[in-house]
Amino acid sequence: MLDDLDRRILRYMQGDPTQSVPELADRLSMTTPRLTRRIEKLKEADVLRGQRAVIDWQALGYAVEVSLRVTLDKTQSRAFDEFIEAARDIPEVTEIQTFLGRVDVRLSVIAKDMGHYQEVYRSRILTLPHIADIESLMHVARIKSDESLPI
Known part of the structure; x- marks a missing residue:
């Protein structure tokens, strides 16, 4: 199950997928290592399946x-x-x-x-x-x- 922090992480990533992990950690008031661990858990759970380029x-x-x-x-x-x-x-x-x-x-x-x-x-x-x-x-x-x- 996703908690509130997971949802916030996903919302921010969805809103601007080009931001770096340190930038995102700063926006979420988290440390970069903690955010990295959360992102890895989301990937392992197949909630976050990667990033891609959207080409017009x-x-x-x-x-x-x-x-x-x-x-x-x-x-x-x-x-x-x-x-x-x-x-x-x-x-x-x-x-x-x-x-x-x-x-x-x-x-x-x-x-x-x-x-x-x-x-x-x-x-x-x-x-x-x-x-x-x-x-x-x-x-x-x-x-x-x-x-x-x-x-």
């Missing part, structure tokens, strides 16, 4: 984002596994989610422009195994995108 794909020249809702042919026992394994190999697929219900899988796909998207869709997406149905939703605007948790 639009700054790299990608202008199109499409959400694909895929229904798989579930008569094949390995349909999910084989589809997901193949979808992971497509660099333009940035996210894969599975669902219970009519839609089985959702893929987020980015492309530099519509021509690039059509090439990815025709040559890579449509060749994925076990697709029974696919629906494309063009992203117009991202209203909220926040990975911060209410801690």
Whole structure:
């Protein structure tokens, strides 16, 4: 279970993940060794799974984002596994989610422009195994995108 100090540590780390451990310790009125031990415990408990760079794909020249809702042919026992394994190999697929219900899988796909998207869709997406149905939703605007948790 997390105590109040653990939650404060996580809130500060979430708010500014670039701050150093000594800076964070100072903000929390802790010693650096004590904070380091707390962070290690959070990592060992898989609460804190690491830090990463969040890259704006639009700054790299990608202008199109499409959400694909895929229904798989579930008569094949390995349909999910084989589809997901193949979808992971497509660099333009940035996210894969599975669902219970009519839609089985959702893929987020980015492309530099519509021509690039059509090439990815025709040559890579449509060749994925076990697709029974696919629906494309063009992203117009991202209203909220926040990975911060209410801690």
